[in-house]
Amino acid sequence: DQQVKQNSPSLSVQEGRISILNCDYTNSMFDYFLWYKKYPAEGPTFLISISSIKDKNEDGRFTVFLNKSAKHLSLHIVPSQPGDSAVYFCAASAGDTGFQKLVFGTGTRLLVSP
């Protein structure tokens, strides 16, 4: 049972345009969401996160939007750059104390062409 779903395995955009990566979840207990970026042969690196009490979090070119009623979140990258080409994983966790195991989606491969 896939609790976190990324239905688009790949996305191609042109440099300078907006990239929108989507993620859906089924577990209503999730209260924190994270995006990770992964380059080949490297471990995932943390990009941005959002708490369920918010609907938007912005960090430079990266913005994450959360729609709790739809159990949907998205990552917007604008403007997209060739260096953003990577696999992006959406992750979620439940519980707000201590530490939590993350539940990951299957990833979306983003290709930004010059």
Next chain:
Amino acid sequence: GAGVSQSPSNKVTEKGKDVELRCDPISGHTALYWYRQSLGQGLEFLIYFQGNSAPDKSGLPSDRFSAERTGGSVSTLTIQRTQQEDSAVYLCASSLVRVAGANEQFFGPGTRLTVL
């Protein structure tokens, strides 16, 4: 060290053999996690350790998998009698423990395990 390190980076083994994968977390990080990523799949949680507390082993797929963390630092993931379906990239992550909010987990580069 500066980041999470894992060894070996690649491991090829024959079906039925045992393997050990090592993880060195970031110094000072009290939580340590193991995940694996099979081909075409997302990261699958296996186990985590937090200080001296009992580890959460709820993600281990079978009793052939075990892990230990010595001295609250280095961790070893052991897979006994490997099967071809164990082939995957095994990722280790570490984090600090926060009072509230999700913890940012820092990942190592992973160990690619291939079982022939």
